[in-house]
Amino acid sequence: FFAGVEPEREREVSELPEKIIKGVYLQAGAKEVARAEQSSGELWCASDSKGSDGESVIHSHPVVIGAQLADTLKLQLCDKLVVDAQGMGSQESRQFRVVGVFKTGNSDLDGAYIQVMLKHAQEILHLGKGVHQVAVFGESARETESIFADVKKALGDRPGLVVLSWDEVIKEMAELIWLDKVSGYVFVGILLIIIGTGVLNTVLMSVMERTREFGVMRALGTRSGRIFWLVLAEGALIGLIGVIVGALIGLPVIRYFETTGIDMSKFSDGDAMEMGGVAITVIKGKLYPMSFVFATLSVFFMAVLSSIYPAVRAVRMHILKAIHHV
Numbered sequence: 472f473f474a475g476v477e478p479e480r481e482r483e484v485s486e487l488p489e490k491i492i493k494g495v496y497l498q499a500g501a502k503e504v505a506r507a508e509q510s511s512g513e514l515w516c517a518s519d520s521k522g523s524d525g526e527s528v529i530h531s532h533p534v535v536i537g538a539q540l541a542d543t544l545k546l547q548l549c550d551k552l553v554v555d556a557q558g559m560g561s562q563e564s565r566q567f568r569v570v571g572v573f574k575t576g577n578s579d580l581d582g583a584y585i586q587v588m589l590k591h592a593q594e595i596l597h598l599g600k601g602v603h604q605v606a607v608f609g610e611s612a613r614e615t616e617s618i619f620a621d622v623k624k625a626l627g628d629r630p631g632l633v634v635l636s637w638d639e640v641i642k643e644m645a646e647l648i649w650l651d652k653v654s655g656y657v658f659v660g661i662l663l664i665i666i667g668t669g670v671l672n673t674v675l676m677s678v679m680e681r682t683r684e685f686g687v688m689r690a691l692g693t694r695s696g697r698i699f700w701l702v703l704a705e706g707a708l709i710g711l712i713g714v715i716v717g718a719l720i721g722l723p724v725i726r727y728f729e730t731t732g733i734d735m736s737k738f739s740d741g742d743a744m745e746m747g748g749v750a751i752t753v754i755k756g757k758l759y760p761m762s763f764v765f766a767t768l769s770v771f772f773m774a775v776l777s778s779i780y781p782a783v784r785a786v787r788m789h790i791l792k793a794i795h796h797v
Contacts, residue, residue: 473534473554473585475592475602484608487535487573487586494548494571497533497588516549516568532591534567537581538574548572552585556595565595659766663773666713671777674706678781685785686793695786702785706778710771718767728756 478498482488488496495507495517504517516531534552546552552567567587574581593599609618619636626634638645678685685698732755 472583473556473587473592475587475589477589481586484606487575490573490575491535491571492538492574494535494569496535496571497586499570511548514548514570517570531568532565532587533570534585534587535571535573536569536585537583538572539578539582540585541569541572543582554585554587554595563595563597565591567591659769663769666770667773667777670706670709670774671780673709674702674778674781675784677705678702678785682788682793683795685788686790686795689788689790690794699782699786702782703775703778706781707771707775709778710774713774714767714770717770722758725756725758729758730755732756 476485476497478488478496482496493507493511494514495503499507499517504514507517508514517533534554536546536552540546544552546569548569548571550569552569553564554567555562555564557563589602593601607618607622609615615637619634623634626632688698689695732753734753
């Protein structure tokens with residue numbers, strides 16, 4: 472199958488132009504072609520010139536194809552590729568020239584997908600200026616709902632036009648992301664329980680070891696509320712130290728995953744990992760400030776919450792028994 476794209480816009484929203492392993496992408500500049508010729512050989516079919524009106528003139532119909540498809544058809548750079556398509560009228564054929572070969576790691580794309588320029592696809596399909604699909608991209612995944620609502624509202628209920636969100640288009644990937652989120656919440660819940668148990672054990676042991684001291688304090692007239700807040704402050708201090716140390720250790724690690732990430736090709740013999748029909752080469756993280764604040768406060772308050780029982784135990788000690796405690 473093939474798709475017609477606007478090369479300049481495609482470079483801004485797609486990773487495919489960066490996956491070219493031989494040749495160049497569609498509508499490449501002279502410098503880019505020259506660099507590619509040094510490693511891939513002559514690319515006369517990708518060169519362009521300026522017409523009398525100053526516009527770029529492509530000498531042939533360029534096409535980029537997947538690496539597996541190129542191997543199957545035994546195609547090299549600048550070889551001919553004939554595309555047959557059933558357009559709005561009769562079946563049409565067009566001759567293209569291979570200017571680039573890409574490798575995404577997705578067998579469906581690498582083995583059966585090509586990209587041509589939009590105007591050439593419109594010609595072969597007799598679409599005029601029409602298109603089959605327009606994709607809208609946002610800066611963040613969190614913006615998708617508002618973007619979808621705006622597009623839906625702007626286009627209205629036009630006949631023959633369907634507006635779909637990304638999770639409706641790739642349902643399998645949406646389910647995998649939902650499952651990942653749920654498992655993440657479960658993991659965080661278990662982690663908070665472990666933190667609470669650890670702080671509870673630490674503060675409770677501290678209170679029991681100082682039973683005699685607390686008894687003497689009560690005998691000297693220290694109010695129970697002051698002892699309660701003293702123990703609670705101890706738990707809060709443990710939580711505060713914990714989140715500070717955790718942040719100092721965790722932030723550099725998160726920064727690494729944001730910039731470098733995990734190269735999945737190392738675990739799949741050099742190929743990308745496929746999930747829900749999407750090829751994933753590098754998994755990168757993203758730290759959202761609100762998520763960081765929420766996680767930090769959750770750990771801190773869990774530490775304080777876990778200190779309530781030891782604080783109550785310290786307050787309810789019998790003064791005489793506490794003084795004679797060994």
